[in-house]
Amino acid sequence: xxxxxxxxxxxxxxxxxxxxxxxxxxxxxxxxxxxxxxxxxxxxxxxxxxxxxxxxxxxxxxxxxxxxxxxxxxxxxxxxxxxxxxxxxxxxxxxxxxxxxxxxxxxxxxxxxxxxxxxxxxxxxxxxxxxxxxxxxxxxxxxxxxxxxxxxxxxxxxxxxxx
Amino acid sequence: xxxxxxxxxxxxxxxxxxxxxxxxxxxxxxxxxxxxxxxxxxxxxxxxxxxxxxxxxxxxxxxxxxxxxxxxxxxxxxxxxxxxxxxxxxxxxxxxxxxxxxxxxxxxxxxxxxxxxxxxxxxxxxxxxxxxxxxxxxxxxxxxxxxxxxxxxxxxxxxxxxxxxxxxxxxxxxxxxxxxxxxxxxxxxxxxxxxxxxxxxxxxxxxxxxxxxxxxxxxxxxxxxxxxxxxxxxxxxxxxxxxxxxxxxxxxxxxxxxxxxxxxxxxxxxxxxxxxxxxxxxxxxxxxxx
Numbered sequence: 001x002x003x004x005x006x007x008x009x010x011x012x013x014x015x016x017x018x019x020x021x022x023x024x025x026x027x028x029x030x031x032x033x034x035x036x037x038x039x040x041x042x043x044x045x046x047x048x049x050x051x052x053x054x055x056x057x058x059x060x061x062x063x064x065x066x067x068x069x070x071x072x073x074x075x076x077x078x079x080x081x082x083x084x085x086x087x088x089x090x091x092x093x094x095x096x097x098x099x100x101x102x103x104x105x106x107x108x109x110x111x112x113x114x115x116x117x118x119x120x121x122x123x124x125x126x127x128x129x130x131x132x133x134x135x136x137x138x139x140x141x142x143x144x145x146x147x148x149x150x151x152x153x154x155x156x157x158x159x160x161x162x163x
Numbered sequence: 164x165x166x167x168x169x170x171x172x173x174x175x176x177x178x179x180x181x182x183x184x185x186x187x188x189x190x191x192x193x194x195x196x197x198x199x200x201x202x203x204x205x206x207x208x209x210x211x212x213x214x215x216x217x218x219x220x221x222x223x224x225x226x227x228x229x230x231x232x233x234x235x236x237x238x239x240x241x242x243x244x245x246x247x248x249x250x251x252x253x254x255x256x257x258x259x260x261x262x263x264x265x266x267x268x269x270x271x272x273x274x275x276x277x278x279x280x281x282x283x284x285x286x287x288x289x290x291x292x293x294x295x296x297x298x299x300x301x302x303x304x305x306x307x308x309x310x311x312x313x314x315x316x317x318x319x320x321x322x323x324x325x326x327x328x329x330x331x332x333x334x335x336x337x338x339x340x341x342x343x344x345x346x347x348x349x350x351x352x353x354x355x356x357x358x359x360x361x362x363x364x365x366x367x368x369x370x371x372x373x374x375x376x377x378x379x380x381x382x383x384x385x386x387x388x389x390x391x392x393x394x395x396x397x398x399x400x401x402x403x404x405x406x407x408x409x410x411x412x413x414x415x416x417x418x419x420x421x422x423x424x425x426x427x428x429x430x431x432x433x434x435x436x437x438x439x440x441x442x443x444x445x446x447x448x449x450x451x452x453x
Contacts (some may be wrong), residue, residue: 002171002398003168003169003170023168045205046198058242059268059271060268063201063204064197071173115267130353131267133266134268134351137333
């Protein structure tokens, strides 16, 4: 039985090669092998969304992806999204609206919110709620989170109109 | 909890898959999207010796139409079902079902083949394919066979899949001008498993129901065909009275077990509510208001 697999993938724009244990899921791989601790391990069975990262351009549950399966994949974590500046406005809105609170759900929440900003730029407040419904905030800060996402949607729409 | 130790093999063709299954032995499991399977590992509800990753097999991908059949490859993800124009046009129930399945991050990984192979009694897609009269294409080293969806599901988490066999595609008869198909469900929170759900496929010609297949999920051991309620609609003009007759016939159809959500009476009540919600949309606006 082979329990170690060699994988080469791109994480936040950098090529990395590792021999990974087949028991390892994507989030533990990021945290323990690469030192990228932004994505959090929460429930580890796909319910809470704290581990949400971007895989091949789309948000996924990091705890429901085998690291061993990732040869050739492109992964972006909250560190990558922060460094690129892609979600700077979203991060600022989270601070302005006090949408972080304890901060545990924030990385996953931001990755999920970033997805709706690009996938449905006209989203209503109800659609924002629906979109983030798979991400738990245990401080129950949803109102502020939805406010922050809505602010950014509106600001980006205004910017597009002005352009 | 962390996953148990296990082997992992990645295959890129069906031939490679048959060889890997032989090499790995009977305790191996197929890994597609993994959105249920990998969670069961964390719960230690399953302990495969090896996971065989089929996600790179090109033959299991793609959606196409040939004649009157929409062919959906087993690796088609829920997110793909939601946005594929062929699915929207030819099997609108599946396009409508996809957003009801879990949350965006899970829909980006979970596959139709995986969902059908698991046969979770509360899942949307098994009920949909039974309601749509779909056919499942199964393959093994011995070749291919086709099984009607209604015969594929055999009970709680049990299917007609033999050892060494996988779902390669789902074949759905394309919707016609007379097709009316919809899915409705009641959940405590958006994306949760349904407390009760209904996949309803009707043929309505000149206001008369020429065929009906009402299939419930989340209320029994699998996709439950409500034969009495379906029969109560067939041959009748669709009206508030026929909907009431279908609701009344439900009592003979359903024998819901108690689950986390509630007891049999609550499930029966929800089933009646779902019939009304699903079918009222097909009434004339004046009747809907009444």
